[in-house]
Amino acid sequence: MTAEQTAPMAAPKRGAAYQIVLVALLSLNFGIVFFDRNALNFLMPFVQPDLNLTNTHVGILASALSLTWAVAGLLISAASDKAANRKGFLLVAIVVFSLCSVLSGLATSFLLLLGARLLMGAAEGPINPISHALVVREVDPRHRGLAMGVMQNFGSNFFGSFVAPVLLVAIAAAWGWRSAFFLAGIPGIVTALLIWKFIDEPPAEEKSEGASDRLTLKEAFSYKNIVVCSIVSVMLVSYLVITWAFMPLYLTQVKGVDPGVMSWLMGTLGISATVGSFVVAGLSDRIGRKPVLVIIPFLGVILPLGAMFFDGSYWVLAVIFFFGWALNGCFPLFMATVPSETIQSPHIATVLALVMATGEVFGGVLSPFFAGMAADKFGLTAPLWIIFGFAIASGIVGLFLTETAPIKRAKAMEPTPGL
Template structure:
């Protein structure tokens, strides 16, 4: 039963106009960029922090893992909250929290203090992804979601690139503490703007012709509030669990790479902090921009031809990215590494938009935030939460960070690709099942 008053329903659960959707999307894209900027600056300056605090590679890995572990634990409950509350307000609260935590990281003076601030950062950032993916799904028609989510996903690596590049430059010029001060402040302004955006009606473009008072928020509150019921529904969707398994494998190497690539470049090729950050950030930004846009367009094109189109692109991305990553990490010349690694990033980025759109395609609108939250919870806890620490352990044991990355990264990406092969077979049935459910629901209303 929907307990919201009619005035609240009219204010918060509306079908957005194109102008309102574009405004909110731009703000969400900016926040996503800030999201990854805040989380990536540690990798840009951790060599300086390691020197000042006297840390081992294991402790550096633990700093990165602390954020990811708390991020993973927090994603599901906040995702459930997003399936019950006003999503734009949840995003605003989370952005404010992580921005303050980032700024406080610059005031730390020992391992415990920075460990705590990075952990709080995870709580704030955990609430953003489920709510934002759900919002974008309701701001745009389902035929455009692949492209819009691909553009939104560009913020992941653009933000990472900004964090690595700007972080390294500011650290060399002003010291590593100023990096956290500078990148933490813009989030507060972005939080205000998303708070002023329009909250779209749940499933606004899924239930075509739905102009009745039977607001999707009713089911939304009851289903999102019962995680066991949501899980029972998801257990009937094999493709969802294929994506979860792929998330786990791919998140492992993503967490390790974002934490260690600048340090790897500095150690392997003798680069300065700013040089390592600029190269790693530039490769990520350029490669991801090309790959994500191509992947979004290509997946939407194939999706119009066949129901498994987006899953095919996702599978290709992992299976081509795995060997390219292995070859790149085998290179001992900087120019060769940059060339191969850039191509690997392009291939891997093909899946960023499609994999998010697939979740939208196979889950009901009222449980999407919870579905995304559960996928991220398992992906982070079983994937990237421990990967920075594991890579640090292998690095300290073998005295080779490159070896640690090379034996973990390509293996996990190959597994992700093989798992997605299964999804190519299951996704058509799951999409058809959801379509029938929505049609039955609409006809019943």
């Protein structure tokens, strides 16, 4: 298989009802993951003065979680591929990250909070690639884009970007930020029980003769699509993490927005991405992955420009945030759908983790650190200009993608009339 070819589509092993339950539970679980991951960002206006954190500290905390998220995601996902026991790895990870939320609430200093975030990242990292590997094995390829979009974006954004800021800020205002962290640790235990009961480990896939037990970095990056997806991952993960880390601070400290209003504005991002989990991912099933990955990222410039230059109604600003955050709907495409349609499935969790890890290390780790330093030196507008640039660059890189959508591949294989 060359860098321009794509992997064959395997037939689904289960009925439609099981496919729906699988995607729903995995989406709910990933929602709890982001509820816990994002909790610190939305609670930062309360945490920062209490623990005497600088903007550089804020960036380091975001970077730390991304670092262990990336490393553990790659190593543990590869182990789950080799052991063919993705469900077991998934359950352990869920329980551990839930306990880490409680540890965050117990932190009394920057270093203790840093330790809790490092451990949380290690537990949460493998959840997304392992979950997508289950979706690839069980869901009809014709609906793969939509299924992966819902799995990664619906729960994560409804709970992590909408419910989290509204609920956690309200709890922090009433009972303190530590209580909010304690609450965030409970739902993960519930989802672990549901997954244990209702999701089965797919049967082991037969390996082709001569197939390797592992996928090397050289082999993975010999595929052009994996290179393109990894570069887009760096840029859009940077956009995502910087926005989460610094937009709440910009709104409250520069724009003078009340924390309660800030929580609703940030919650608008969750509504946008929740809708996008159907619209953007479903659109890619119909018109192809490449047009979506080229056009949608450019909408991301609306968000920082609106935050910096619009001074009217908060309702209008919420609309600006809604459309600006539409680029979030691209994440399942470059992190899961396109890679899974490019490389054979025995290594699917590994390659998805590789794309995710590249984005998390070079985007999630480095970008918030430098954005924090820029904010300390130039002010909180600096991170917003940084994400403006990333939105434009990612759309340009998408031009180099090779199309993988089944509907486009089927049309390409149709005989030309008259021949």
